[in-house]
Amino acid sequence: MKKWIAVLAAIMIITAGCSSKETEKKEATEHKEKEIEVEETVPPEELPYQFPLSGLGTAEESSDRAVAVVVNNHPKARPQSGLEKADVVYEVLAEGDVTRFIAIFQSEQPGKIGPVRSAREYFIDLASGYDSFFIAHGYSPEAKDMLERGVIDNINGMQYDGTLFKRADFRKAPHNSYITYKNIVKGAETKGYELDEAPASAVFLSSEEAEGLEGTPAEEFMVKYGSPSFDAIYEYDAEQQKYHRFNGSEESVDFESKEPLLIDNILVVQMDHSIVDDVGRRVIDMASGGKGYLFQKGKVNEIQWKNEAGRIVPYKDGAKAGFVPGKTWINIVPSISDVSFDSQQ
Structure with a gap:
């Protein structure tokens, strides 16, 4: 009997310890959630900093460089991945009546972006306005010349197809090239480009x-x-x-x-x-x-x-x-x- 009493006592002590740890963990989680909730409800201008391309408030100053990605808008490429996190998206005609997107990311970094499509010279001009790191898969002759001359820091799927850029098996080329944000960072490191200087801020309303x-x-x-x-x-x-x-x-x-x-x-x-x-x-x-x-x-x-x-x-x-x-x-x-x-x- 004494033996079982000792065993039960030990179990109670262990259970109490686990319960205490679970309570502490729960309280810490709830506290963190409350902090996030409070930060989200604070008006942007009352936070100490703003993201430069969205104007939304942030507790810490952002030093991330803008990243511009040419995103396919062909019906066979829809719905796309990552556009919801872009601060600025340009929609502009390519050949014919086909439009493409130049998605500028700075405040948020999506896990995956695409399908990625080829560059035109005016896509590069738009991306340059934000000193962006430029991502595309393919190029027109004029755009290729600009990229080879180093007009803008870039990586291109023509050189990194199957490595930094991956082909999705649920879509057919040229509507199936994707890149992850992790591989964008990896590509910048490979080419020796810096990603730690934020673009100048746009003008925002209070x-x-x-x-x-x-x-x-x-x-x-x-x-x-x-x-x-x-x-x-x-x-x-x-x-x-x-x-x-x-x-x-x-x-x-x-x-x-x-x-x-x-x-x-x-x-x-x-x-x-x-x-x-x-x-x-x-x-x-x-x-x-x-x-x-x-x-x-x-x-x-x-x-x-x-x-x-x-x-x-x-x-x-x-x-x-x-x-x-x-x-x-x-x-x-x-x-x-x-x-x-x-x-x-």
Whole structure:
């Protein structure tokens, strides 16, 4: 009997110790969750720092370099991976009526990005405005010349297919090249590129300025690219105060998470486009400035855009128009008449 009493006592002591450790672990987890919750609810301007390309608040100053990835937008490449974490996404025509994305990452680093597609010279120009590390798989002759001359730090799937870039077995080439953020960092290290200098900050609105935005109601609008497969439709979600994006009836979502892409600013700008060869390659005038629309909070304002150090910057009434903190998409179109929204219909 004494033996069993001793055994039971030992079990009770061990159980109590385990219970104590579990309690401590649970309390630590709950405390950490509360800290995260508090940080997320603090207005961006009340945190000590902001991410330079999203304007969202952060407790620590970010020194990460921007990374620009050319992402495929062919119907066979949808839904894509990683776009939901891009701070800025440019949508621009390649050959024909096909658009591609130049996704700029800085505040967030997705596990996987793709499908990755080939470069054009104006893709490189856009990425250069953020001093980005440039990622593509393939290139036009003009883009290849720029990359070989070292116009921008880069790695390309033409040299790293099957190593840094991996082919997915559920899609067919050229719609199946992917790269992980881990391999982006590895590629930079291989080439001796630094990734520890953040880009200059864009101009952002305060919470009060964002809530007080005025403009013409525009809760739904279309950006036409000449083909229903590539025409982009945006719909405003008043509850989330963000825009959803669609190609036709198909909503743009992340391939892995299946979560919709939610956008805070859509800047649509008109640029002169010229066809320069039999393949249909283009030259786009990204230097001269011109007309545009800025959609925010379910409203739209006419703007003029300027190219400042390689970035497309909106101006309204002679002053820079600030962005709402969050995600920004910039649609480049040949004509401002390619944009239609409710008040015009």
